[in-house]
Amino acid sequence: MAPRVVVMGLASDFGCQVQMTNIEDDLLDVLGLIDLSYWQLASSGHMPAEYDVAIIEGAVTTTEHVELLKRVRATAGVVMVIGACAVTGGIPAMAGQGDLEERYGCVYGADGAEVACGRVSPAPVKSVIDVDYEVPGCPMDTTEFLRVLSRALQGLANRVPEEPMCAICKTKENICFLDKGEICLGLFTRTGCGARCVTLGRPCTGCRGLAKDANVESAMKILAAKGFDVDEVAERLAVFNTLEEAFCR
Amino acid sequence: MTVANMFKEPGANPYRPWPARITSIIDLTEHEKLFELRIIDEKVREGFQFDSGQFVELSIFGVGEAPVSISSAPSKQGFIELCVRNAGDVTGALHAKKCGDVVGLRGPLGRGFPFAEMKGHDVLLVAGGLGIAPLKSLINHIHDDRHDFGTVTILYGARNPSEILFRYQFDMWKHRDDFNLILTVDEADESWSDEVGRVTALFDKIDIDPDNTYGAICGPPVMYRYVIDEMRKKDMDVDKIYMSFERRMKCGIGKCGHCGVGHQYACIDGPVFNYWEAMNLQEAI
Amino acid sequence: MFFRVMESSRLPDLVRGFAQDHEVIGPVAKDDRFVFATIDDPAELRLDYDTTLLPPKKLFFPAEDQLMRFRVADNEVLDDEVFAAPRVLFGVHPCDINALLLMDNIFLKDYVDPYYKARRDATLIVGISCVPSEECFCNAWGTDEAHWGFDIFLTDLGDRYFISVRSVKGAELLDDFVETREITDADTADFQRVTAERKEMFAEDLDTSQLPLLLDAKFDSPVWDALGERCLSCGACSMVCPTCYCFDVRDDLAPDQKTGTRSRLWDSCQFSEFSAVAHGQNFRDSRASRVKYRYYHKQWGYLSKFERVLCVGCGRCARACAANITPREVVSALAKGGFE
Numbered sequence: 001m002a003p004r005v006v007v008m009g010l011a012s013d014f015g016c017q018v019q020m021t022n023i024e025d026d027l028l029d030v031l032g033l034i035d036l037s038y039w040q041l042a043s044s045g046h047m048p049a050e051y052d053v054a055i056i057e058g059a060v061t062t063t064e065h066v067e068l069l070k071r072v073r074a075t076a077g078v079v080m081v082i083g084a085c086a087v088t089g090g091i092p093a094m095a096g097q098g099d100l101e102e103r104y105g106c107v108y109g110a111d112g113a114e115v116a117c118g119r120v121s122p123a124p125v126k127s128v129i130d131v132d133y134e135v136p137g138c139p140m141d142t143t144e145f146l147r148v149l150s151r152a153l154q155g156l157a158n159r160v161p162e163e164p165m166c167a168i169c170k171t172k173e174n175i176c177f178l179d180k181g182e183i184c185l186g187l188f189t190r191t192g193c194g195a196r197c198v199t200l201g202r203p204c205t206g207c208r209g210l211a212k213d214a215n216v217e218s219a220m221k222i223l224a225a226k227g228f229d230v231d232e233v234a235e236r237l238a239v240f241n242t243l244e245e246a247f248c249r
Numbered sequence: 250m251t252v253a254n255m256f257k258e259p260g261a262n263p264y265r266p267w268p269a270r271i272t273s274i275i276d277l278t279e280h281e282k283l284f285e286l287r288i289i290d291e292k293v294r295e296g297f298q299f300d301s302g303q304f305v306e307l308s309i310f311g312v313g314e315a316p317v318s319i320s321s322a323p324s325k326q327g328f329i330e331l332c333v334r335n336a337g338d339v340t341g342a343l344h345a346k347k348c349g350d351v352v353g354l355r356g357p358l359g360r361g362f363p364f365a366e367m368k369g370h371d372v373l374l375v376a377g378g379l380g381i382a383p384l385k386s387l388i389n390h391i392h393d394d395r396h397d398f399g400t401v402t403i404l405y406g407a408r409n410p411s412e413i414l415f416r417y418q419f420d421m422w423k424h425r426d427d428f429n430l431i432l433t434v435d436e437a438d439e440s441w442s443d444e445v446g447r448v449t450a451l452f453d454k455i456d457i458d459p460d461n462t463y464g465a466i467c468g469p470p471v472m473y474r475y476v477i478d479e480m481r482k483k484d485m486d487v488d489k490i491y492m493s494f495e496r497r498m499k500c501g502i503g504k505c506g507h508c509g510v511g512h513q514y515a516c517i518d519g520p521v522f523n524y525w526e527a528m529n530l531q532e533a534i
Numbered sequence: 535m536f537f538r539v540m541e542s543s544r545l546p547d548l549v550r551g552f553a554q555d556h557e558v559i560g561p562v563a564k565d566d567r568f569v570f571a572t573i574d575d576p577a578e579l580r581l582d583y584d585t586t587l588l589p590p591k592k593l594f595f596p597a598e599d600q601l602m603r604f605r606v607a608d609n610e611v612l613d614d615e616v617f618a619a620p621r622v623l624f625g626v627h628p629c630d631i632n633a634l635l636l637m638d639n640i641f642l643k644d645y646v647d648p649y650y651k652a653r654r655d656a657t658l659i660v661g662i663s664c665v666p667s668e669e670c671f672c673n674a675w676g677t678d679e680a681h682w683g684f685d686i687f688l689t690d691l692g693d694r695y696f697i698s699v700r701s702v703k704g705a706e707l708l709d710d711f712v713e714t715r716e717i718t719d720a721d722t723a724d725f726q727r728v729t730a731e732r733k734e735m736f737a738e739d740l741d742t743s744q745l746p747l748l749l750d751a752k753f754d755s756p757v758w759d760a761l762g763e764r765c766l767s768c769g770a771c772s773m774v775c776p777t778c779y780c781f782d783v784r785d786d787l788a789p790d791q792k793t794g795t796r797s798r799l800w801d802s803c804q805f806s807e808f809s810a811v812a813h814g815q816n817f818r819d820s821r822a823s824r825v826k827y828r829y830y831h832k833q834w835g836y837l838s839k840f841e842r843v844l845c846v847g848c849g850r851c852a853r854a855c856a857a858n859i860t861p862r863e864v865v866s867a868l869a870k871g872g873f874e
């Protein structure tokens with residue numbers, strides 16, 4: 001029997017689900033192998049009670065999310081998270097820094113904390129339940145999505161690259177941003193996207209999360225020695241990696 | 250022509266696996282199975298000559314490749330046996346295969362035990378856990394040429410009785426007087442009537458003639474140092490103690506660089522090294 | 535070997551001549567750096583380049599290289615052909631020519647690598663003399679000159695090129711496309727003068743005496759710990775190195791999961807996963823052990839087999855390393871037992 005798959009979103013801009021629609025042709029081939037029981041972005045129906053694979057986008061931001069995830073974990077044999085929000089907390093996680101009550105006050109007015117009741121500090125899915133497969137990135141890379149999905153269908157282990165971005169960047173013969181006097185987070189960020197941004201002429205923003213192999217301490221020292229403002233580096237890193245230190249290391 | 254040479258022929262592609270059919274699968278323990286494989290191409294199958302201690306790259310397309318020692322004896326032709334632990338992607342995919350399925354093989358690869366050199370001598374074989382896989386080939390080869398060897402001592406240890414591999418064969422061999430076989434486990438259960446304790450403790454129970462004995466060791470990396478210490482205490486020569494190293498391998502043919510041990514490559518310079526070589530090899534033991 | 539002299543103004547004719555039956559690949563500008571790329575117009579060629587971002591190895595052993603296509607159901611290879619069109623690699627420095635010879639030892643000996651071989655066989659090499667830059671230390675390994683490994687080699691004498699001809703194919707093509715003349719004593723004298731002047735341009739010599747023995751004798755040197763603290767494990771050094779040949783192998787399935795491709799990808803011994811095996815064991819767990827292995831392999835492991843070190847002193851790793859870990863620094867720190 002083809003595995004029953006559901007695709008759902010927590011807090012995100014649905015960017016990764018949109019990415020999924022961008023690979024229509026390939027997706028149709030994959031769809032031939034799976035039973036797509038529910039796709040939040042594309043279907044109007046309800047989540048079925050039973051399914052085998054749950055593909056989850058978005059960060060955890062409410063107690064409802066937490067409950068939902070617990071139910072999902074109890075139902076699905078395989079949980080796959082896609083996109084920076086779900087994998088590392090991504091941009092939503094930045095909002096979780098500092099005094100949450102006060103922030104809700106800013107966003108929702110004086111009685112904000114009450115309106116926003118049931119909110120939790122934004123966090124990646126892995127902070128709530130065990131995750132089997134990860135496709136990082138903002139938005140996720142479709143080739144990588146298909147590769148990970150294929151591994152999941154074959155029952156192979158989750159394998160997120162552990163090395164920083166620079167090696168693959170070198171194979172593209174990019175001229176290093178650091179040599180041009182611009183901050184690039186490639187030294188910190190896990191590879192796997194083919195250094196897409198750098199190759200397109202933008203420095204790496206760290207959207208794929210910290211590389212396990214990265215030497216953060218040394219990289220900071222090196223950037224400082226090269227005359228970069230380390231506070232700015234830290235700020236840029238925080239955009240996608242606020243919670244990385246805590247959850248990845 | 251042997252298969253190893255066929256790989257080296259002009260125009261041959263040493264990365265291209267030969268299709269091989271699984272002709273039998275035996276569950277050995279919870280994690281290990283014994284696979285019998287027949288290379289489908291007859292010419293290749295018949296040219297497949299190897300030494301104990303050599304390995305093959307097992308290839309499952311879509312998943313990848315993994316190096317696995319040949320467990321059967323070179324004296325048995327037409328098939329090979331692999332004793333495989335489910336340890337990850339490729340080995341897991343192999344475990345999911347059924348009899349009659351086709352997988353790929355590249356090999357035989359590497360340098361095995363010096364069987365010809367060992368002939369005419371006593372041998373002391375020490376295996377820990379899955380390390381019995383390559384030694385099983387050597388043991389059976391010696392068995393088939395038994396008259397060419399002096400005393401044959403086999404020490405084999407595992408964590409617990411359920412992890413002893415090939416127990417059906419060894420239980421029989423315990424009663425033979427041409428093999429001195431001692432089994433031991435770290436933790437015994439009620440079914441266990443053999444030794445309890447580390448394999449190194451068994452050295453008190455054996456007598457060897459140091460000038461005339463070849464040693465062969467295979468087991469988890471931590472085991473080597475201790476076993477070698479015991480062998481050296483018995484005055485065995487450094488260049489008569491052989492051991493097999495496990496390293497990460499991708500190509501098996503000295504190209505991908507993954508299997509480096511000190512200044513050597515385990516895939517082509519080993520995986521079997523003698524202790525003198527290993528002493529001169531950084532990162533070895 | 536025989537020699538010829540060609541007027542510098544003839545160079546475009548030579549390039550155009552080669553282009554008739556070959557793809558011509560040579561150094562071109564990329565911002566303020568250089569890369570090897572296909573030449574459509576001889577004017578694009580920048581024979582005054584210092585070094586390229588990636589070495590010529592990318593043309594023989596690409597960063598991502600499909601080995602075969604396969605079918606899953608019966609584990610069958612569908613296709614493992616290598617397509618290699620004839621080409622000329624025009625303007626290769628001595629270090630990179632020597633680097634290819636070092637690669638040949640790995641890919642063309644014992645188990646011949648058919649992918650590398652097909653591309654190597656289909657490629658003519660035209661060498662070009664160079665001016666050492668600050669990072670170059672090829673003189674330390676004797677790879678500052680190329681004696682073989684090229685079809686023809688052009689030494690720039692200003693108004694003319696002194697051409698060393700190594701192969702029949704090189705001689706034929708040279709004959710076919712440009713007018714050259716026999717060398718005179720004056721040409722040889724100029725050739726010697728240019729060579730001697732170039733020798734003077736190298737930064738101070740690197741002391742590599744007894745390096746392989748030092749690597750062993752000082753295997754536990756604290757120098758490695760210090761380098762390990764700095765190293766970013768980024769692998770940039772291996773990627774840009776003309777002599778690093780390590781690779782990983784990966785299978786990818788087509789979306790329908792029925793067929794797929796097996797490819798190899800450049801890998802680096804600086805990655806923690808490089809020597810990890812099953813059951814959580816890793817033979818080079820620390821950054822220090824990995825930085826050390828890079829040098830140990832290059833200056834001793836390879837040497838123990840092929841009697842040459844696996845470095846040609848091109849300086850690319852020094853340029854690429856954000857942590858500024860350079861062979862020059864490492865080798866002298868090891869010899870001195872510490873950093874200056």
Ligand SMILES: Cc1cc2nc3c(=O)[nH]c(=O)nc-3n(C[C@H](O)[C@H](O)[C@H](O)COP(=O)(O)OP(=O)(O)OC[C@H]3O[C@@H](n4cnc5c(N)ncnc54)[C@H](O)[C@@H]3O)c2cc1C
Nearest residue numbers: 315316317318332333334336337338339340382496811812
């Ligand atoms: C010469 C030799 C002989 C051998 N003989 C035998 C034998 O007879 N029997 C036997 O069972 N085994 C044998 N082995 C061991 C066997 O090769 C390994 O168990 C096998 O390679 C595991 O491959 P796999 O694809 O199943 O596991 P993998 O999926 O490769 O994973 C195994 C483990 O390696 C690590 N790992 C691998 N890749 C990654 C990655 N990308 N990122 C992070 N971690 C990673 C992980 O810890 C993982 O759990 C031998 C090994 C050698 C070198």
Ligand code: SF4
Nearest residue numbers: 166169176177184186
């Ligand atoms: S541009 Fe960025 S990713 Fe590329 S090498 Fe430089 S720091 Fe690394």
Ligand code: SF4
Nearest residue numbers: 775845846848849851
């Ligand atoms: S080690 Fe560095 S200097 Fe030596 S060949 Fe490689 S890139 Fe060039």
Ligand code: SF4
Nearest residue numbers: 772778779780803831
């Ligand atoms: S082991 Fe390291 S230094 Fe040696 S060739 Fe491979 S990547 Fe380069």
Ligand code: SF4
Nearest residue numbers: 765766768769771855
């Ligand atoms: S380029 Fe430098 S920082 Fe990166 S792995 Fe190599 S030595 Fe380490």
Ligand code: FES
Nearest residue numbers: 501504505506516
């Ligand atoms: S396994 Fe590739 S070099 Fe040894």
